[in-house]
Amino acid sequence: MAFPKKKLQGLVAATITPMTENGEINFSVIGQYVDYLVKEQGVKNIFVNGTTGEGLSLSISERRQVAEEWVTKGKDKLDQVVIHVGALSLKESQELAQHAAEIGADGIAVIAPFFLKPWTKDILINFLKEVAAAAPALPFYYYHIPALTGVKIRAEELLDGIQDKIPTFQGLKFSDTDLLDFGQCVDQNRQQQFAFLFGVDEQLLSALVMGATGAVGSTYNYLGKKTNQMLEAFERKDLSLALNYQFCIQRFINFVVKLGFGVSQTKAIMTLVSGIPMGPPRLPLQKASREFTDSAEAKLKSLDFLSFADLKDGSLEASS
Numbered sequence: 001m002a003f004p005k006k007k008l009q010g011l012v013a014a015t016i017t018p019m020t021e022n023g024e025i026n027f028s029v030i031g032q033y034v035d036y037l038v039k040e041q042g043v044k045n046i047f048v049n050g051t052t053g054e055g056l057s058l059s060i061s062e063r064r065q066v067a068e069e070w071v072t073k074g075k076d077k078l079d080q081v082v083i084h085v086g087a088l089s090l091k092e093s094q095e096l097a098q099h100a101a102e103i104g105a106d107g108i109a110v111i112a113p114f115f116l117k118p119w120t121k122d123i124l125i126n127f128l129k130e131v132a133a134a135a136p137a138l139p140f141y142y143y144h145i146p147a148l149t150g151v152k153i154r155a156e157e158l159l160d161g162i163q164d165k166i167p168t169f170q171g172l173k174f175s176d177t178d179l180l181d182f183g184q185c186v187d188q189n190r191q192q193q194f195a196f197l198f199g200v201d202e203q204l205l206s207a208l209v210m211g212a213t214g215a216v217g218s219t220y221n222y223l224g225k226k227t228n229q230m231l232e233a234f235e236r237k238d239l240s241l242a243l244n245y246q247f248c249i250q251r252f253i254n255f256v257v258k259l260g261f262g263v264s265q266t267k268a269i270m271t272l273v274s275g276i277p278m279g280p281p282r283l284p285l286q287k288a289s290r291e292f293t294d295s296a297e298a299k300l301k302s303l304d305f306l307s308f309a310d311l312k313d314g315s316l317e318a319s320s
């Protein structure tokens, strides 16, 4: 299998799909977006067409074009491009998986189908296996996001013996707050070289302690540099500094969550921080309000997140 030499690790930005004011995909800014992630945020891995990318709100043809554009523009700049190919239709998912392989993506990820749902581990595995088989040379990641799919099969259960069924299985993207489930996934698979990618940005430090090998999230688009500083502090075993970074990031996320935070708001914040127009979201999502953007901007400034100034140890008490 032509698997990447390097395991997927560190920060992975869940990319936004930029759109024009009239709701079409704005492919023209993707090159600039790649450069921004690499140069300004130090983020060299991306997760395309996921939740943040409104993947399930795009047509299959649009998903193919978006994936292609990121792979093309990321060539020789990004380390890994993982394409989310989950869909309600197995056929569509397989088509997208095959397409990801053809365009040279580094991996595919799949959520559980969420309308007619799999109710047991074996049924879910059967679905995932069929998708993975459509791209037999690509690393496969299961994208666990039970709050959105409604499929509550524990990841720990799913991972038990998974490589016997899906030989290309390489890791888990865990977008849930159940750290017991996450910890057990790590603990019970220590002999494997799986990637354990955590997807709740405001709790990443706790997941690192549990053994996360990386993280996929929306905030790494604009808080990647700050989060990388937290990862470095953790790596150096400077837990006190790492916690300062995590608390600082939490202050921002907590603030926006109270205002109402989702993909629309992520688009607005990214436009503000990067200067690259992300445009409105697609229906049924609604554009973030001006009031939200102004409040988020004020908070980012108060936390020094717009100047990217380094956080000093002890600044915990200084900012609010």
Ligand SMILES: CC(=O)N[C@@H]([C@@H](O)[C@H](O)[C@H](O)CO)[C@@H](O)CC(=O)C(=O)O
Pocket: 014, 015, 047, 050, 051, 052, 053, 175, 199, 200, 201, 202, 216, 217, 218, 219, 253
């Ligand atoms: C539900 C949701 O959108 N979760 C985000 C987080 O990054 C989330 O925005 C962040 O933790 C703030 O709550 C990611 O897990 C989603 C993600 O990785 C994706 O876009 O595929």
